[in-house]
Amino acid sequence: MKKISIDPVTRLEGHGRIDIFLDDEGNVENTYFIVPELRGFEQFCVGRLAEDMPVLTNRICGVCPEAHHMASVKALDMLFGVEPPAAAKKIRELLYMAFFVTDHTTHFYALGGPDFIVGPDAPPSERNILGVIRKVGIDIGKEVIGTRARNHHVIEMLGGRGVHLTGGLPGGWSKSLSKEEIEEIKDTAKKNIDFALFSLKTFDDIVLNNPVYKELIMSDIYVHKTYYMGTVDENNRVNFYNGKIRIVDPEGNEYVKYDSADYAEHIAERVEPWTYLKYPYIKKIGWKGFVDGADSGVYCATPLSRLNVSDKMATLLAQENFERMYDTLSGKGANGRYKPVHHRLATHWARLIELLYAAEHMLELANDGEIGSDNVRTIPNGVHCLPKADEAVGIGSVEAPRGTLTHHYVSDKNGVIKKVNMIVGTTNNYAPMTMSIKRAAEKLIIKGKVVEEGLLNKIEMAFRLYDPCLSCSTHSLPGQMPLIINIKNKDGETFKTITRNSWD
Amino acid sequence: MKTVVIGIGNSILSDDSVGIKAVQAIRAAFYADESKDELKDESKKMRRKEAVEFAKVHSGAVIESASQQCFIAQRSKQSRANVKFIETSTGGINLMEHMAGFQRAVIIDAIVTGKHKAGTVFKFIYPDMPYTRNTVSTHDMDMPMALEMGKYLGITLPSEIVIFAVEAKDTVNFGENLTGEVKTAMRSVVSEIKCLLANYN
Incomplete structure (x- = not known):
């Protein structure tokens, strides 16, 4: 099996890497998007006062601290019952x-x-x-x-x-x-x-x-027919700050709508041995691999997903533009809703x-x-413990620019953090991103022949549209993503290297 | 000439925070001996008290000899007005925006070359610089591109940019402390930048 690695050459830890595996025919068999993990965030938080979480979690990432701050403070509203x-x-x-x-x-x-x-x-x-x-x-x-x-x-x-x-x-x-x-x-x-x-x-x-x-x-x-996730208000309009999480199927029918506090009933996370990333999927449908379609639990949570799950926009001019986009790209389905744009x-x-x-x-x-x-x-009066319980739970979510962001805390009765879980915007999209990278690679590498020119950028375009925030999802702050492709033959020997943006 | 000193990194990611901690230490020392007649309001008193405390904890051991002496001698009210200290976490456009309007910039960041011992200090003069950990942003661009864009748009940017980069040991585990090697290196960086600021003035 041939292996092509696309590797940032920043020589920084915490960087991402794309591996493309070719089959014996020289066609793309699989692609992997690998991001090394940063460790110990939960451990870092355990034992701290719950009210410190909005100023701790917003330091995970220099790009979207506002999103973490908001999800965190909403989780605290629930934790303190206020x-x-x-x-x-x-x-x-x-x-x-x-x-x-x-x-x-x-x-x-x-x-x-x-x-x-x-x-x-x-x-x-x-x-x-x-x-x-x-x-x-x-x-x-x-x-x-x-x-x-x-x-x-x-x-x-x-x-x-x-x-x-x-x-x-x-x-x-x-x-x-x-x-x-x-x-x-x-x-x-x-x-x-x-x-x-x-x-x-x-x-x-x-x-x-x-x-x-x-x-x-x-x-x-760049087409994938998956489920979509986003937050909507009571009229099923896009909302970034508050509302319910709505998931629609690839045809645009509502699959489920739930309070973010119930996220664990609906979303599970798949662990793969080759990466530290966890791949969230729709629990009741199940993990069927990196595949499209209504039978696969893969979903996507992006700006496009938010529009796909919504019936309309909440403001006038945005609504005009919303209609124009859907009239151009998909049109209305049998259920009267605009069909999702894939x-x-x-x-x-x-x-x-x-x-x-x-x-x-x-x-x-x-x-x-x-x-x-x-x-x-x-002003809250202590944390809100359930009757006869000696711990409190707080779950809050917002729409981060890169997808639905959920913070989940458990504290003791004094408000000292015992457990932390987060599903960040980008994480939602790891499975779709992996699929998009594979699709782009398949079109550009056929029978071992690599369309060298534009390969880097066409593959990059596949994940750039998601604007992945590796900082958040791995809780790291990697460098820019200059790329190197190493194309390897069956024996693992590199026979071609394409690089860009090396700092040498 | 107006100078901006920028510490860049993640304040809770172990050695990645070296730039943030360095700028805090320099700022603390810079304000530590404001004469009493300048302390007319409570906020200034508080700031001085915090600065002194911070200086004791973080840079006390290196308040020393020549660099410190020249730093103190030059630390007039006027020179204070000409220096701004910034802590930030993202590079690219954000970093360029922080430099707008200044004639000189000093940047402190962590770097992982993997080739040098932890605590090795590199000093680069822009444009001769590699990617340090945080001067690039995965969401927009690297620092040279951001500066080029800024200049193209007519933004006043420093004619002199010095980057201090400290080889990090741990940028994987969350934590508020630096590793020993990087902590020692930070002290020498703090010392050198203090002297640099004194010479600027």
Whole structure:
């Protein structure tokens, strides 16, 4: 059996690696996405006070500390049995919208955009954000930086710190909003809406109006028909902060809808001997391997998944764009719902629709009269133990940019942590990601003949659309992912190496 | 000239936190002897008290000789206004944004070359630099690309960027402490950067 390894050459620990195994014919037999584990996070948390968890867990990752902070503080609401006042919930959600705007903006322009705006076959030296700016114009580069700055300022203002926020407390938030702050946020939100609309128009002009790119999105290299997961509100609309977890089947029918506190009834984790990653799957359907279809428990939780599980968007302009995407890519099914979009590259489009929703909802929240209330905290009175139990349980979830994020804590009666479990956004997608990598490899390696040009990028595109957060999922902070492919023959001898971005 | 000192890493990932701890120690020493007449409000008093405590714990052993003397001599009110200290956890665009508006930058990070003994200190002058652990972001870009983008967009960025990288031993286990070798190395980095700051001023 031949083996092809795609290995980051950062020489850093905690890096990911892709192994591609060929069969005797030289065709792709299997692919493995391997990420070494970082150890001891649960151990690190055990024995600490539960109220420290929002500031500990948000240090797992430098990219999405806001998501961990929110999931954690929601878990604490349950652990302490306390309901935050309405203003506190709205402040949390407002901050969370600002976070989504920065995160989705950065992903589209720095990671996703270059493949489309500059072109998937452009030389790597041009296929980056500078290439995007050169193509779209210098003003858009300034606007990307400006959008990040404006929203980081909102996060800092509300969260107390720019990076690792401290605002979240069980039962609410540590600070109320002043009138001046609300006015500033309104201004930021309006600019965010304009920016999101511009980004969608850019996607239209450059990607959708270009038959080559449109074909790329529609091509079957990047298609997988799996279950989808996402959080929806009471009207089955996309919600990042609160609601129920909804799973739809590959045809778009609701399979289940549940409170995140019941996640363990619905989701199980598969352990494979070749990686430290755990592969979550739908428990009642079961693990059938890395395969598509309604009989396989594999599900996906991404921006596209969130739109696939929702009946509509909660804001006006996002809804218009939602309809346009589904009318273009799938249409309505027999049940009256839009059919799920299985073209995974459409995740980039979905991300922009979510960007617009986050911006619009940010403005709605800033305009909500209740958000300026001074009542932002319900002070808990110890942890909430069940009758005759000497421990308390807290489970909280939010939609992180990369998928549903769940924190689960068990504490003793004094609120000292005994057990921690987390299913982070990216982890949900490990099985689909492995499948997407395999599909891309199959199309590019046939009978031992490797389509060298573009192989790295086409495979990278397969996992880049998920924007995998290895930091979170392995609780590590690896370096960038420059790649090396080692193609090995049956005897394990390397006969070809393709590298990119070596630091030598 | 305005200088920014940036410690980068994960504060709870053992040796990965060396940059964060180093910048905390430098900042603590920098503010430790603010003269009493400057301490007009409680927050400043608190900051001084914390700084002194921190300096005792983390860098007390290396408050020494020449570098410390020149550091103290140069630590005027004016020089304090010209130096900013930042702790951060992500590289790429975020790191570039932290450098915007400064003429000089000093960055401290962990590195894993796998070829050198834990605690080995590397000093790089941008653009001659490898990937250290956290100056790149898997979600956007590496530092050189971010700086190139910033310059292209007309953002004022430092003309001089010095990167101190400490070979880490443990970047796998969660923990708040550095390993012995890296802790010792951090002290020498702290010392050298203090001297560097004094010379800048």
